[in-house]
Amino acid sequence: MGNINIFDLLIAASGVYLVYTAIIMKKSGELKTGVIISKDIDVNKIRDKEGFIRYMFGKVLILGVLAVVVGLLGILNTRWNGPEYLSLIGIGCYLAVLVFFGIASSKAKKMFIDPLE
Numbered sequence: 001m002g003n004i005n006i007f008d009l010l011i012a013a014s015g016v017y018l019v020y021t022a023i024i025m026k027k028s029g030e031l032k033t034g035v036i037i038s039k040d041i042d043v044n045k046i047r048d049k050e051g052f053i054r055y056m057f058g059k060v061l062i063l064g065v066l067a068v069v070v071g072l073l074g075i076l077n078t079r080w081n082g083p084e085y086l087s088l089i090g091i092g093c094y095l096a097v098l099v100f101f102g103i104a105s106s107k108a109k110k111m112f113i114d115p116l117e
Contacts, residue, residue, distance in 0.1 A: 023061075025056070070093070
């Protein structure tokens with residue numbers, strides 16, 4: 001087996017876990033604290049759990065799939081000694097989506113979790 005960048009492997013593995021979390025969240029209505037929402041939030045006190053799941057499902061799924069793709073492309077690029085800029089472009093796109101996810105997550109917290117004022 002050739003060289004594998006551990007960071008690419010971790011990105012791909014986190015993507016698989018995000019996809020799994022999104023599917024479980026959608027099917028069972030169960031929210032994983034520490035993944036989608038902060039560990040300090042009591043999931044039983046969320047104002048609109050179904051609305052939160054509807055709002056975040058697609059975003060978590062996209063982030064997870066993109067993480068898997070970026071991680072696998074990085075592994076393949078390293079394995080076959082491809083140009084380094086391909087990995088950098090993939091990671092740059094992943095970081096852009098990660099920022100988008102952070103903004104969407106913050107908006108979802110305000111809309112569905114924070115107490116009404």
